[in-house]
Amino acid sequence: MFDFSNITFENPQWFWLFLLLPLLLVWYFFKRKKQSPEVSISSLKGFKIKQGILPKLKPLLFVVRLIALSFLIVAMARPQTVDVSTKTNKTQGIDIVMAIDVSASMLAKDLEPNRLEALKEVASEFIKDRPNDRFGLVLFAGESYTKTPITSDKSIILNALNDVEFNNIMESGTAIGMGLATSVNRLKDSKAKSKVIILLTDGVNNAGTIDPQIAMDLAMEYDIKSYTIGLGTNGVALSPVAITPSGNFRYGRIQVEIDEELLKQIASRTGGKYFRATDKNKLEAIYEEINKLEKTEIEEFKYYNYQEKYKPLAILAGLLLLIEITLRYTIFRSFV
Known part of the structure; x- marks a missing residue:
């Protein structure tokens, strides 16, 4: 009659009534002989006894009644199907600028295969894990520039990140202040609910025309949170020290x-957090923690469409009872 898959019951407590059906069967078994009128006579001699089929079919009336009661109980439990449709309402996400140090020291091999390549791999996964946010990319060494402005197109930012490499055309050094200031400039006009800079460096501020303190003040003025990461092992690392005549690095x-004190200060004053990554596993853990700290809120609305299925059962139960009563007072009347 209808598909029972995906059926739920609004009032399942009515199923307890099924416990009465076995009791009715027992009652009928012991009382069935008293259902028909009896006549006492001294002898059956002279009567021609012919056993008809109707008396044998009489118990079927009770079976029909039980089936009708079963359908009625199921109908009272109110079977229904539920169609659930979901509408997702994304709140305004987070705008994130990744400021990456691309000085020669980022080619150090204390992370496999080197610091820069390890960072690119981990940062790519971080971007992929945040589909609702927009990203921008700022690179800095002795100076800074915007590699990619804020965009929601993940393919653009991932391709730009993959293309990041050491560029000896840029002025040597590490301009942390300029890297931070350029990132602030990318975010200052953003209308996003939250604005975040993830600044990663493996050195000290020794270049650039913007003091880190000024860049910090700018970040605070525009309510931009900064997470800072110091990248590199403790002690010594195999790093580029010179360029050979063939153009290769000598390590x-x-x-x-x-400059951990500076990085801690930037994070503290802007409401962020400082991390130290001494290997690739720690770098992955840092990005995972930032991912948890900066959550994009998503509202999900579910709409439920209920379709009642009890009516066919109730109608069927009524028809069976009508058939049972009709048969009882017509065809089986002389036997009841």
């Missing part, structure tokens, strides 16, 4: 120097 073991 040597040099002391890792990170």
